[in-house]
Amino acid sequence: MAPLETYAITLPVRDYTPRHFLLEVDGKTATITLNRPDRKNPLTFQSYAELRDLFRALQFDTEVKTIVITGAGGNFCSGGDVFEIIEPLLSRDMPGLLQFTTMTGELVKAMRACPQPIVAAIDGICVGAGAIIAMASDLRVGTTGAKVAFLFNRVGLAGCDMGACAILPRIIGQGRASELLYTGRVMSGEEAERWGFFNRLADAGSVLSEARKLADSLSAGPTFANAMTKRMLHMEWDMSVDQAIEAEAMAQAVCMKTEDYTRAFNAFAAKQKPVFEGN
Structure with missing residues (x-):
């Protein structure tokens, strides 16, 4: 069919x-x-x-x-x-x-x-x-x-x-x-x-x-983090507020290990705009 x-x-x-x-x-x-x-x-x-x-x-x-x-x-x-x-x-x-x-x-x-x-x-x-x-x-x-x-x-x-x-x-x-x-x-x-x-x-x-x-x-933004945002927006429909807060804590910790997070800090420290690469 x-x-x-x-x-x-x-x-x-x-x-x-x-x-x-x-x-x-x-x-x-x-x-x-x-x-x-x-x-x-x-x-x-x-x-x-x-x-x-x-x-x-x-x-x-x-x-x-x-x-x-x-x-x-x-x-x-x-x-x-x-x-x-x-x-x-x-x-x-x-x-x-x-x-x-x-x-x-x-x-x-x-x-x-x-x-x-x-x-x-x-x-x-x-x-x-x-x-x-x-x-x-x-x-x-x-x-x-x-x-x-x-x-x-x-x-x-x-x-x-x-x-x-x-x-x-x-x-x-x-x-x-x-x-x-x-x-x-x-x-x-x-x-x-x-x-x-x-x-x-x-x-x-x-x-x-x-x-x-x-x-x-x-x-041009932090595309790994954007993907994480999309995933959490979808997943949290079925969560309580407490569950959502815990899930977002884990998601944010993962994003803090990305190179884009480091790039953002280094750019801020140098008073520059960060150039994200999605990793």
Whole structure:
């Protein structure tokens, strides 16, 4: 079945040519572009699987330090393709449906597990699974013209798709997440920024460059420590405050043994700006 497709992605990722989207590695930043602009960049069984496998591979890529994900043609992503995903699912049995829903969830798991911070550059339509990909990113740069919607209940499904009920409330709060997931309504770009879903707004013509600028600034930082921050942000969802404090004590002690920590002290002592190398 299509959802069981896998893609052999060898390292370094910069040498991989995807079949179902675009990938560019510039310096330490990888940019993934969903590239079906004539349809507002919908996902297919194959693009879901290839994205999942790419993010899994990125866990082990030592060259890429940050990731940008965006869409071509002025839109981010219109969700699952109506005729290539939605319609075929109508004829699947329960095991086949569970294969699909498990695979889509694995994409979010892979995004959260890869150590590199992910910056989403969002313009235009960002709905359904597209909104989930934006949500699963670490940071989001949007435009006033962006339209974000978790549409699942509008097609007769629960709003709890691909981790939405766990992740979205942690970004914008329980009440606001409940409203979006129960109603499936569109959240405007200004509202998304005001509610904290977008970290910042940019003009449509510069949203990708602003996202890359943010990603590059993270790539120039202490990338081992950034990866540790991402891991702790994810792990501490399931911890008590006391457990989180203990886990952070261990994480910080590990970071204190990095060369970047020593570089930071030496630069401070010399009244210079530290140049981090990620080790």
